[in-house]
Amino acid sequence: MMEINLTRVDYTQVGVTSPKSLSLLPVSGKTQKIAVADHKGVLQVFGLKKGEVQSVFKTQPGHKISRLELGGPVDGVRERIFVASGPEVKGYTKKGKNFLSFDTNMSESIESMYVEGSDLFCCGKFMYNHYRDCKDTNFFLSGDEVSDVICLPTNVVQDITPILACQDRVLRVLQENELLYEVEVPGPPVTMSLYGNDGGEDGTEILFGTADGRVGLVHIGRTLMSCRTRMYWEKNRRDQPNHRWELPNDKRNGGVLCIDNYDITADGVLDLILGRDDGLVEVYSYDDSDEPIHRHTHTCSESITSVQGGIVASGGYDEIVCSTYAGWILGLTTEIKQKKAGPGAAILTAEGRDKIVGLRTDLEELQQKVMSEREKYQQTAQSNTAISAVPSFHINDKFVLNREDASYTLSLELQMPIDNVLLQSDVPIDLLDVEKNSAVVSYSACHPEEGNFLLATYRCQANTTRLELKIRSIEGQYGTIQAYVTPRVQPKTCKVKQYQIKPLSLHQRTHVFDDNRPHNTLKLTGQFSQAEMHSWVCFCLPELPEKTPPGDKVQFHFISTFLDTQLECLYSKGLATFRSDNISTISILKDVLTKEATKKKVRLDITYDVNEDSIPYTLNLIHPKLEYQLLLAKKVQLIDALKELHVHENNLEFLSPEYRQILEDADQLKIEYKRQPCHLERLYGMITDLFIDKFKFKGQNMKGRVPALLEVLDNYDLQTLVQFFEQTQ
Known part of the structure; x- marks a missing residue:
């Protein structure tokens, strides 16, 4: 496998940029021009010649630009530039002529946008609008915040099929103004891209990146393209959407903000390029497998808001052009930027020397300006009419x-x-x-x-x-x-x-609920509206939309990231029901919701049903985590003694394989133990809460029995622990 060598080259700095606010225009001559928009409201297009930035055009500052997209005829060249600012969309030719100024009249600012031929798709936080030839065609109100919007290519897929990436971990597939179906993804999706820039052979494959750093490829069911009604699609479920592959985030890298498909390895197959919010630019190659394989990582110190592969600085040399949050426009080029003359030595070209001289001159001029402005500020500050301006900055x-x-x-x-x-x-x-x-x-x-x-x-x-x-x-x-x-x-x-x-801060949204588990139920009735109950539930749980979802009933499902227990919330006007296999979750909800209702002077009637089988079930879920942490703590305690033994004894063959393995993995074990401080104490605390909450619902205070419980935990055995819970009265 050929190694990828990429060299960073900084081109220029613009204002703060939003995700997907940079694009490369189609090839003109040997290279491509860069179009970039920033929060100052400036759109600029520039090229590079001999390493120098050459401006094509630059607009006047205005309102913050939140998105930049390229458009053109369906199946034609995309060379028209569209930018979204507030509720307005403007269009420019590659030479800078403003051919479109369109006020969408949306009540929200445009956060994401996509252009497909004469169709314009705009999304605010919750609203989706579809315009054709600048005429409002379709509207949809999403149940959760929208992060990105894309449309399947209409030259392959005849029906207009927009897809919304939403914060509740789903891709919502629309047809006209109806939700056709939802595709669950492993994290809150942030960005989407057509696989291979065209959606694959059928035009139905979508790449997505999530806020927690995962990447995946999902196939949108083709049957829906030839049907007009949901009923027909329901009858033809054989071609449902399915996940082709997902890349886990084992290294816990940042969230994926941007995706591109470009053959940076020059092997004839498009590569997958990712930009993350922790400054990583990654290249993945497909090679012989369907699932991409990691090939290269470049680390920047700022969030990567856009990545695009192309030929920009030098003809014949591929590169990845990136924009960062702070506005740096840089290239990761395959061109070798220095000629080596020997070990540790490098010869600068004449072009390089000229560039250094130019940069030194620019730097001296800037230093003079800074000194001059600083003197002016000091003089003004000493006068009686001085007004100190607090510098504003965005986080x-x-x-x-x-x-x-x-x-x-x-x-x-x-x-x-x-x-x-x-x-x-x-x-x-x-x-x-x-x-x-x-x-x-x-x-x-x-x-x-x-x-x-x-x-x-x-x-x-x-x-x-x-x-x-x-x-x-x-x-x-x-x-x-x-x-x-x-x-x-x-x-x-x-x-x-x-x-x-939040009270249940370690719970995350899911769209799967196992009804076969033993559940405890909490039921609340009273004079509260659906919106009031939604606001109380939002106070308790993360990842919920601020607005109350439409409909007479609202249903949400959650899973605990720490214990894998689950929770169902179902509520309407005057009635709310909560089910969980963890009695402590129900106890926390009961306490907090009662407190919130009391603040609003709303009287609640509370009934609950405790399932005794849920206690051993939850203890069984905790068991592997607790056993692993106890074993880890034991191994870490043995490391120093084994190392001392290793110093005095050259031959350690008399040690058991288990102890030898501990010595080999000593550094890794210490790192893991240090990375998870108080993990064992947390698990002890959860078991203690489970014990107290079980008897709290029976009206008994068992805090006096906690020392006996801790003794059982110190000599941990699952069966003994379950028996302690069952025998204690």
């Missing part, structure tokens, strides 16, 4: 639940370097180690009795624009985390961001 943040380790990832990104971040929490949380985090953390003394459980300061190294933190919460304890972000600017300023830790 690109993300607070996402990861199923793999049941933790939240908090990422904070600025256009400018971060000086420090102060993290304060009024709820107990654990901060987990993040390998890619180079900031120095220090903890301050806190007083939990005053509602302050955590005070940590992260001091960032120079030029750090992105900081990533990992947080694990405890279910049943809820509150607010506040991040005070201070950038390296003068005068000093700070921005505060707040993140809610």
